[in-house]
Amino acid sequence: MRGEQRAYITFLVLWALVTTVKVLVASQLSLFVDESFYWQEGQHLAAAYSDLPGLTAWLTRLGVEMAGDNRLGVRLPFLLMGALLPWLVARITARWFGGRVGWQAGALTLLMPLSATLGILAVPDVPMALAAVLCLDAGARLLRNVDAGGALMLALGLAMGALSHYRFIGVIGMGFIALMLLPEGRRMLRDPRVWMALAVGIFAWLPLLAWNLDNQDAGLKFQVMERHPWVFHGEGLRFLLIQPLMVTPVLFVAMVAVAVSGLRKAQGGFHHVQWRYFALVGATSTLLIFVLGFFTDVERISFHWPLPGYLALLIGVPLLLNRWPRFWRRCVWVTVAIGLVCAMGYYVVVSVPSLREEMAGSKYYPRNFAGWQPLAEAVREELAEMPGDTTVLADSFKVGAELGFRLDDPSIKVLPHALNDRHGRTAQLALWGLLSKGERPGPQLLVLAPSDPRYRDLLARYHQVCELVGPLPPPRVVSLDHGFQRFLLFRLPAQKQSGPCVTPAMAWVDAPVAGAVVADKLDVAGWAFKDGVGLTRVELLLDGRSVGDAVYGRDFDIRAAWPGTSDPRHPHVGFDGQVDVSQVAPGRHWLGLRLYGADGSVEQWAEQPFVVER
Structure with a gap:
């Protein structure tokens, strides 16, 4: 007993x-x-x-x-x-x-x-x-x-x-x-x-x-x-x-x-x-x-x-x-x-933002839990500045459901997306009448989640969105946890526009590789492009602060890897530069990019971690 x-x-x-x-x-x-x-x-x-x-x-x-x-x-x-x-x-x-x-x-x-x-x-x-x-x-x-x-x-x-x-x-x-x-x-x-x-x-x-x-x-x-x-x-x-x-x-x-x-x-x-x-x-x-x-x-x-x-x-x-x-x-x-x-x-x-941020860059980063409240706040701010009849159009069922919960709107329409199919949600969205093919009942706020598709499929997704809603205007970027969760908000006019597809910018940092160890100088190289209009500047950021521009326009032909890309500056989309880190404290730091489009867009790219050791 x-x-x-x-x-x-x-x-x-x-x-x-x-x-x-x-x-x-x-x-x-x-x-x-x-x-x-x-x-x-x-x-x-x-x-x-x-x-x-x-x-x-x-x-x-x-x-x-x-x-x-x-x-x-x-x-x-x-x-x-x-x-x-x-x-x-x-x-x-x-x-x-x-x-x-x-x-x-x-x-x-x-x-x-x-x-x-x-x-x-x-x-x-x-x-x-x-x-x-x-x-x-x-x-x-x-x-x-x-x-x-x-x-x-x-x-x-x-x-x-x-x-x-x-x-x-x-x-x-x-x-x-x-x-x-x-x-x-x-x-x-x-x-x-x-x-x-x-x-x-x-x-x-x-x-x-x-x-x-x-x-x-x-x-x-x-x-x-x-x-x-x-x-x-x-x-x-x-x-x-x-x-x-x-x-x-x-x-x-x-x-x-x-x-x-x-x-x-x-x-x-x-x-x-x-x-x-x-x-x-x-x-x-x-x-x-x-x-x-x-x-x-x-x-x-x-x-x-x-x-x-x-x-x-x-x-x-x-x-x-x-x-x-x-x-x-x-x-x-x-x-x-x-x-x-x-x-x-x-x-x-996962529930504490400051702790979750430490997981950024790892394969265990909990993207499906991250960033939804800041996104909802940004959407509210955008809607407050748009006409009263503006509706929200979501990238996929994920964005539509998460925003719906925070905006108390279970009827946000979503675009066709492979994620809807892979998770068995397309039929249900169609039954509710929430599957949009780009029809425009009035001005819309389009919310894209570029972190969801595999990176190699991202450009094709952007072009698919262009076919549905037309050229994309300069976006507002909501970036969290060093850019490992990103959202793009586009103010779409009441009428669908015509013209060549304008997509968000895309980039890749070849150097430094993630986790690289450096001492005094950080050599930076990579490429960046923006279909439809091209880029004018690539600004380098160190832990979120500007440290000058990279040299943009180097010969770097990436068209074989990205068929269908329409940036007018191809093949001159490479960039390189050098950052002085001699006065930076030892430890892990983050290299970021700010991409300036010829259409006036300014987009912050995901950051790359590196380590300073002396």
């Missing part, structure tokens, strides 16, 4: 601390682009959407109705679900393996990075994880005795999962396989009350099915076919290697041991049918996702996909740990605690 009491107090303290930190972080962290789109869907309530079933959007709408149209309001229902999940895991484990083991499983759920951070973001994985745990609980109860309560819980879990994500089909399939591998499971599946629960779960898929039937299966095609290559690729190995980091390495080994025990039937004293059920569910679902990692989407984040399987395995981990030496038991708790601090620390860094 004393051991159970200590485990309960430990769980309660951890739950209070983790939940408090999650609420604080969620209230400060800028909305991820997908969260903003879910908010936008919640402002256009429907039974289902192009990218997801309806539950995620409904929850965002419920949150803002309860707590206001702010970041915490959007995330509130997801935070509550995330806070409930450890209690459910503890309750399930305690029912079958004892109170002390139950509170230990709940504590591991609070500490494991993937589950610990659940609810900070308003994403469908939160209700899907909760649905998976409800189904897991119901299955364990029904294995012992089929009753109305267990069947009702199964129906609730299946319905919630069906309304959360297409991926929940995999959770259902793996649960069915686990039950078929158990004699008790096969007996359970013969009971009509179980099939009544399954019927409720099937019925919950009907809104999504109806949406796909009405829209040429657009959502199903995207989720099953268009977003996945379905050919073998080596990126699956990286997916496997990152998994131990997501749950911490020693805990990962413990969960593997639980999975192996389930696949090898009852051995080593684990004869409990529920033990094997949890192990089989976790093993089959996790193995399937590991295999699919070699064939599925590698462009979008997918490291969280195995979470439902991990939660099933986590139930069995404390019982297994009781057989491990004390040193390794302590290693599990210490490493998951470190993992929790690292995971929460990442969100804290």
Whole structure:
């Protein structure tokens, strides 16, 4: 009893601390682009959407109705679900393996990075994880005795999962396989009350099915076919290697041991049918996702996909740990605690602009969290100086949803963009009538996000925008975190203009390379151009301050790399110069460019880091 009491107090303290930190972080962290789109869907309530079933959007709408149209309001229902999940895991484990083991499983759920951070973001994985745990609980109860309560819980879990994500089909399939591998499971599946629960779960898929039937299966095609290559690729190995980091390495080994025990039937004293059920569910679902990692989407984040399987395995981990030496038991708790601090620390860094800026230039820079509030402020300033009937036109669903949330306008029109297609949002935007082909109802403020396309595709994107809206006037540049997040704002007149395509400027710094170490002199070289009108000056900046002009107009022919470019100064678009850094303090500094167009435009380019050492 004393051991159970200590485990309960430990769980309660951890739950209070983790939940408090999650609420604080969620209230400060800028909305991820997908969260903003879910908010936008919640402002256009429907039974289902192009990218997801309806539950995620409904929850965002419920949150803002309860707590206001702010970041915490959007995330509130997801935070509550995330806070409930450890209690459910503890309750399930305690029912079958004892109170002390139950509170230990709940504590591991609070500490494991993937589950610990659940609810900070308003994403469908939160209700899907909760649905998976409800189904897991119901299955364990029904294995012992089929009753109305267990069947009702199964129906609730299946319905919630069906309304959360297409991926929940995999959770259902793996649960069915686990039950078929158990004699008790096969007996359970013969009971009509179980099939009544399954019927409720099937019925919950009907809104999504109806949406796909009405829209040429657009959502199903995207989720099953268009977003996945379905050919073998080596990126699956990286997916496997990152998994131990997501749950911490020693805990990962413990969960593997639980999975192996389930696949090898009852051995080593684990004869409990529920033990094997949890192990089989976790093993089959996790193995399937590991295999699919070699064939599925590698462009979008997918490291969280195995979470439902991990939660099933986590139930069995404390019982297994009781057989491990004390040193390794302590290693599990210490490493998951470190993992929790690292995971929460990442969100804290992303939510604090000064800390996030330090990540600029790295591949881990959180662009989808960065710069949206300064952009919204700049848009308000521009709109205040334009005619009253001016509308906002966004580059893609990302810009449209993020601005919509901050401007309280869920109906901002967006241009066609490859991002809309890659994220399965084009069909939904078209249904809302928010997909613009450049038609001009009056003056418009066009907002482009040049950081979104790959750099090699940026010029083609600019030309595509020109075809839709006409030549682009001089932009206002909103640059953050040394230019690693940039936005361009264009005041478009009421009538579409004719003439050659005028694009924003483009540039590249060949020297210094990023991270170069220098002593007294910094040699600078590169190229810059602006289609349609050309550039007149390239000004050099050191940590944001002007240090003179580069010599612009050197012979540097880049037309082979940029076919279709129309800068009148080609091939003389190279520049070079030298910056005296002898009086600059040692450490990291930033080289920037300010590009002056022949049309009067002034555009600040992304900065290049270098290090001064003496």
